[in-house]
Amino acid sequence: MKKISVMIPCYNEEENVVPISKAVVDILQKELPEYDYELLFIDNCSTDRTRDLLRMICSENPKIKAILNARNFGQFNSPYHGMCQTTGDCTITMCCDFQDPVEMIPRFVAEWEKGYKIVSGIKTSSKENGFIYFLRTIYYKLIRKMSDVEMIEHFTGFGLYDQSFIRLLEDLDDPIPFIRGIVAEFGYKRTEIAYEQPQRRAGKTHNNWYSLYDAAMLSVTSYTKVTLRLATFGGFFCSGISFLIGMVYFILKLINWQEFQAGVAPMVIGMCFIGSVQMFFIGLLGEYVMNINTRVMHRPLVVEEERINF
Numbered sequence: 001m002k003k004i005s006v007m008i009p010c011y012n013e014e015e016n017v018v019p020i021s022k023a024v025v026d027i028l029q030k031e032l033p034e035y036d037y038e039l040l041f042i043d044n045c046s047t048d049r050t051r052d053l054l055r056m057i058c059s060e061n062p063k064i065k066a067i068l069n070a071r072n073f074g075q076f077n078s079p080y081h082g083m084c085q086t087t088g089d090c091t092i093t094m095c096c097d098f099q100d101p102v103e104m105i106p107r108f109v110a111e112w113e114k115g116y117k118i119v120s121g122i123k124t125s126s127k128e129n130g131f132i133y134f135l136r137t138i139y140y141k142l143i144r145k146m147s148d149v150e151m152i153e154h155f156t157g158f159g160l161y162d163q164s165f166i167r168l169l170e171d172l173d174d175p176i177p178f179i180r181g182i183v184a185e186f187g188y189k190r191t192e193i194a195y196e197q198p199q200r201r202a203g204k205t206h207n208n209w210y211s212l213y214d215a216a217m218l219s220v221t222s223y224t225k226v227t228l229r230l231a232t233f234g235g236f237f238c239s240g241i242s243f244l245i246g247m248v249y250f251i252l253k254l255i256n257w258q259e260f261q262a263g264v265a266p267m268v269i270g271m272c273f274i275g276s277v278q279m280f281f282i283g284l285l286g287e288y289v290m291n292i293n294t295r296v297m298h299r300p301l302v303v304e305e306e307r308i309n310f
Contacts, residue, residue, distance in 0.1 A: 003036040004028065004109065005088030009079040010096040011044040011072065014053060021057050021064060023102045024094075031106045041096075042067040042082035044074075045305075058308040068306040079157065080177040081301040084170050092160045099197050100158040107193055108160035117165055117188040121158040124194045151184050152192075162188070175298050234281060238274045 006024050010017055021039060028037045041054050043066065054066040067085060069078060083091055090112050094100035104121055111119045140153040157179050165188055172182070183190070 001034070001036045002090075003038065003088040004032065004105075005038050005040060005086035005091040006105070007040045007042065007079070007082045007086055007091055007093045008096050009042050009044065009082055009093075010046065010050055010054075012046045012048045012050060013096040014046075014049040016096050016098065017041065017050055017053050018057060020096050020098060020102070021061075023098075024105070025061065025064070027102050027105055032109060035109070036088075037063060038086065038088060039064045040067070040082060040086055041065070042078050042085075042302075043069060044078045045069050045072045055308060062309055065310055066306075066308040067304055068308075070303040070305040073302040076177055076179070077301040080169065080174075080179060083161065083166055083179075086166060089163050090160050091163070091166055094158050095156075099199070100156075101195060101198065104158075104193065104195060111191050111193065112160050112162065114191075115189065116191045117162040118183055118190040119160040120152060120155050120183065120190060120192045122152070122192045122194050123154040123156065123197045125196045152180060155180055155183070164188075175301065177301070234277060238277050241274070 006028070008020060008024075013020075021041075024039055025037075028035070039061075041057075041064070043051055043054060045068075051068055054068070058064050058066050067082060072078075073081075079093060083093060090109070092105060092108055094102070100121065108119045108121075136154065140151065165186075168186065169177070169179075169182070174182075
């Protein structure tokens, strides 16, 4: 009998963790009874009642497992670690807030049985904040143009992954994994299923502008070279402009141009512009250096505090 693993990361989801566990188990038992299953929650050090509820859920069903992290290890490390701890023939990852519809599970499995190693859920629309969705669309298109690999637009990680891909994740041993980029990079046989993202069932999202920026910069520094080359070309262009401005002012000084003294303002503006360009690209280079530094330190993805039903 084949085994399906469902992995759900959670953080402060006391209003959702019990309903999502019931919904997933219910659809697996009713629509996929010919498969064995496991449901794995990985909790990123919740501060509400999520952990107590996970212990209760696990005590009622031995096929439900939980990993409790020692602290919050971020939005990428914790789900990645959870995927690597699953034992099924395939692993389905989804959010705890019902924005990834549980009704998609049988459709994912059906495509997997056709031979696809990865089945990706692609958002065609969303009932959440329209402005954020618009910004995400711009970001996906931009990163796709800049990346050396064909990045997948509106793919959040929701989908099914064959066991062979899960074993690859274990072998990668990546201290700062970006699962969306890894899926696009390694060329596994993949198909897509479109869906509309519903509203969050309860609670509030833990994503903010900083976390969205963090995700964007991780993809930029891990999968693009264009920005570094823009820094090179931009520096060359600005140095050329600076040289031309300097030569013009030097010549005007030599011929003792009467209006020369009135030309100080353009020089100051030019210096401020060039300085701001330099600061921008120094910050961009710092993002790459920080990425390299994290990889060199090679710290563990997460530190577990407790395992239940393993």
